[in-house]
Amino acid sequence: MVNPRQAGALLAAVTYVGRSRGPRMMALYACTYYAALRPEEAAGLRRENCQLPDEGWGMLTLEKARPQANKRYTDSGEAHDERGLKRGRMLATLGCGLGVVYPHARR
Numbered sequence: 001m002v003n004p005r006q007a008g009a010l011l012a013a014v015t016y017v018g019r020s021r022g023p024r025m026m027a028l029y030a031c032t033y034y035a036a037l038r039p040e041e042a043a044g045l046r047r048e049n050c051q052l053p054d055e056g057w058g059m060l061t062l063e064k065a066r067p068q069a070n071k072r073y074t075d076s077g078e079a080h081d082e083r084g085l086k087r088g089r090m091l092a093t094l095g096c097g098l099g100v101v102y103p104h105a106r107r
Contacts, residue, residue, distance in 0.1 A: 007033045035060055040067040 002010065011033075014025040031042035043066040052058035 002033070031060070037062070038065070040065040043067075 007029075011026050011030055014029060015022040017025055028039065028042045031037045031045065032039060037045075037060070041062050044062070044064040045060060049061045049063060050058065051060075
């Protein structure tokens, strides 16, 4: 587990990975660290699932998971298949501080 200082350094570092990939990776890692999401849950988030105010805690509504696998091993032939959430999170709404710590992650 990383501490908050290490998490901030990691999130800043991943933004330098390409023009479009870096910000997406930063959002994914921020969701896993600050909201304790599984990577496939973070990949399944959409803008309409995120309520992130400029101040205070926001809300993330989890509806689906998008685990990554090789295209040969998915039903759709895509790298990500849409799946239901794991048993304990059938339809979950989580509070998170992402908008407070990294407001540019809201894009």
